[in-house]
Amino acid sequence: MEHQIHYTGAMDVRCQFCGALRFQREQLNCCRNGKVSLPLLQEYPENFRLLFDADGAECSNFRQNIRNYNFAFAFASFGANITHPPGRGLYCFRLQGQTYHYASNLHADDPEERRYGQLYILETNEAIQTRVND
Secondary structure, eight states: OOOOOOOOOOSOEEOTTTOOEEOTTOOOOTTTTTTOOOOOOOOOOHHHHHHHHOOSHHHHHHHHTHHHHHHHTOSEEEEEEEEOOSSSSSOOOEEEEEEEEEEOOSSOSSGGGOOGGGGGGSOHHHHHHHHHHO
C-alpha cells in the first residue's frame, strides 16, 4: 500500500486572542475568542531540560526510552505501529494504523507481574522497587 504525503502548510496563523498557532485551513476555536485563559506553562526543571537537550549516553538513552519511562508510571499502556521521523529534535512519533490502550485489573493475579495502575495501590517503597526491577 502506497502512502501519500499530505502537507497542510506551515503552522503560522496566530490567534488574535491567545497567541496560539494553527494551520491556515484549521477551523479550531482554541480559546473561544478570548473567553478561556490558561496560565503560561512553567519552564522545565534544569535536570529535565538537560535530558532533552544535552548530548551524552545518559541523555540519549532517556530520549530513546522516554515512552517506556512514561509507561512505568502510567495507568495504561499504549500500543501502535510507531514510525520515528528522521533527524534529531523534540521527541515525537508517528502512528500508522490502529492504536491500542492496555489497562490491567486493579489487583494483579501474580504479585510479581504488577503493571500500570496496580503499582499505585502499593506502599511507596514497594512500588518503586517494582518499577526499578521491571
